[in-house]
Amino acid sequence: MTDGAPGSLPASLARREGVALWRQIQQTLEAEIAAGRVPPGARLPTEAELSARFSVNRHTVRRAMEELEGRGLVRIEHGRGSFVAEDVLDYRLGPRTRFSENIRRENREPEGRILRIAEMPAEAALAEQLGLRRGRPVIVAERLALADGRPVVLGTHHFPAARFPQLAALLADNPSISAALAACGVPDYRRLVTRVTARLPTPEEAELLQQSRSRPVLVTEAVNVDPEGAVVDVTHARYAAGRVQLIVES
Amino acid sequence: MTDGAPGSLPASLARREGVALWRQIQQTLEAEIAAGRVPPGARLPTEAELSARFSVNRHTVRRAMEELEGRGLVRIEHGRGSFVAEDVLDYRLGPRTRFSENIRRENREPEGRILRIAEMPAEAALAEQLGLRRGRPVIVAERLALADGRPVVLGTHHFPAARFPQLAALLADNPSISAALAACGVPDYRRLVTRVTARLPTPEEAELLQQSRSRPVLVTEAVNVDPEGAVVDVTHARYAAGRVQLIVES
């Protein structure tokens, strides 16, 4: 770069006017991003530079940046800098939701990684959802799904162990849930209900999803049934809200 | 008060062990809440008390509390204190989604308040969704919907003005969207698609939803069509994620 900083208005702030300084900074930066003065993916000035520009303490800049990150406008990386956020992926939720199809439809490369498989007795609430008696064995599989190598969703799947004895072995071999179920004699299944909420992620979730802790996750809970109506899978999934948008087709 | 604080384990922290102090505090409080040591709705100790208990600076306690609030476990009120979070409302999304029916099904009292009605030319993206030509007049109605007096969702509705000339007047009189559309000759309509994301709220959204700024909102974008398939309404809604859970029925 031959010339000065990008977006170099000094932007003086109104002190003691009822609006917090950090909020004025957040709004200024937000406007500059929206105006395209800093394009998606581009790096923002460092906290030190911003605190100089606005003549405030670095803490005050950090507060503004945290807000922007939580709102999905920027991404902060430890030791590297802050960057303007990029694209989002459309993820269709419907009776026939399958992860890989969903990702391929968007011209991205799907990938699945099984993080953990365990067998444990069903808790009361889970047993009821699965249509089992409490304490019956359940296979719990934790799986991270990615698109083009970037984490998109972290899913915890619960299967009735009695019905699918070889499921754990199958999943260890091939991380596709639908392939594993097909091999267990369930070539087709359908999603009954999905519950959706949002919250901030736990540290583990943030880590696995490679997402900041101040960015929300979309949380879904889904029940899948076979053509006869028997429950084959109860899934608790956490989507990186900054990278996906769920599409519900009625 | 005659006796000591509730939940009075001093809970010493591990310093310089790789885990941030604020996170240890957050985990301790989270565990105590989960264990029911502080029941839903109950008040937590003040920041000053907590910083004394954990022997840390008040900022450090505040960081932990912010995290808990963002995760939906506590609610912080300026000048009053912090409280353990309470119940959530199930909100069904489906082809026949109607706010008041939805709320009554949960045995709560629905209420709607029109905040703003305006007519303006359609932006490119909106025009396409509504099936109009760009620049055609659109009625924009902003509406806050409540259950038992507590804000649940903030919706921005967009109607083709040419088709519904008296809609603004009708809504000013009665905040029910379905009633207004019925009076305009659309007794029935159906939801086509819904897009769902999550992000932190803007200050205005947080204010209107009476929600903290560090708690996410669920954002939906829906398209409603009449029985002939013509688009009657494009809605952008923001739900208080701490108070609702969206239920998608496939």
Next chain:
DNA sequence: GAGCATTTGTGCGTATGTATG
């Protein structure tokens, strides 16, 4: 309404830790 104590919110200055390149 005025005044006051309590409690959360904002901001500064400083120091040190930790990840990245």
Next chain:
DNA sequence: ACATACATACGCACAAATGCT
């Protein structure tokens, strides 16, 4: 090893909202 840049933590001061007198 070193510089850069973000992360955590302390201490202090004052602002703003609330509730009580």
